[in-house]
Amino acid sequence: MADLPVRIVLLRPRNPENLGAAARAMKNFGLSDWAIAALGTHDFAAARRVAVHAEDLLDRPRLVASLDEAVADCAWVVGTSSRAVRGKRRLAPDAVAREALERAAEGRTAIVFGDERSGLTNEEVHRCHDLSAIPTGEAQPSVNLAQAVLLYAYEVRRAALAAAPARPAKAPEGATDAELERVEDALREALRTAGFLAGPERHAVRDLAAALRRARLSRREARLWLAALRTLGRG
Structure with a gap:
């Protein structure tokens, strides 16, 4: 399967095991493009113990200073947040995956995850074009970072497998x-x-x-x- 047009963006991740598990989830479902902004841990040995067969992703992370740098060349930026913000759509993970593939001719989609403790800041939420949340139960609405990455990666893979092989005429390249x-x-x-x-x-x-x-x-x-x-x- 061709390279999937999705970049996983992690902001301020602190837990090395989450890095390793996120890398493994990406490898499970055919994603290889990721960027890490303001990395909060350098314990890559611990991350590698969890990144089974995905160590190559940990060997070449794209480390950046800010969200702006991580998404500058992307055409669509989706923040993972349960907040409702006027003017921004709130999409389910499967809807994000389908639209990311539909927009592939325009450019890459960035799916942005905040840090383990507090998620995205208000400024980061407003910086994203649209928002997405996992429809969790009220008893435990919080999802582990690596689990969240796995779910979105799975939906992207599922959407790609379901997509018809025929593609429409090439769309104009989308603005970054x-x-x-x-x-x-x-x-x-x-x-x-x-x-x-x-x-x-x-x-x-x-x-x-x-x-x-x-x-x-x-x-x-x-x-x-x-x-x-x-x-x-x-x-």
Whole structure:
């Protein structure tokens, strides 16, 4: 099976056994792309004891400093959180997997997991394009990090196996997260110049930018938006 277009992103993982178990889960279901931001442990010996037959993933982790760096080249960023946030969809894991494959021609999907103790911060939740949560029972809603990675990896694999072999015509390449961030910055500047943002920004720019993200802009469209907004901003 071809490389699956999904990157697992772990933020501030502290437990080395979780690293090893997450690597094993990825290998189980055919995922190899992962990024670790602000790694909280360097006990790779303990991680290797758990990463049975997935030691090669531990030998080449992509270590980054921030969520921004981890997802800059991804077209769709999904945060795992049970919170409800206005303007962001909340998808079940299987829906994330299906849409990730549908978006494969546009670019990679990042599935983002927060640290073991507190998950994603509010800022990180807002940074993601959409959200997803595992529908757990009320008696124990919290899922171990490595177990959560396994469940999403399983759903991606299942969706890939169920997908029809025929693919539609090549879709335009989707705008990356970094390109969408530049569009949002240009939008903010244009609105300030026009007097729309006379006071504190609050949620206006974020909500407007969220609508652009939902539109799934192509790279060409993102460049056009950026040029137009920068022209307006100079007005």
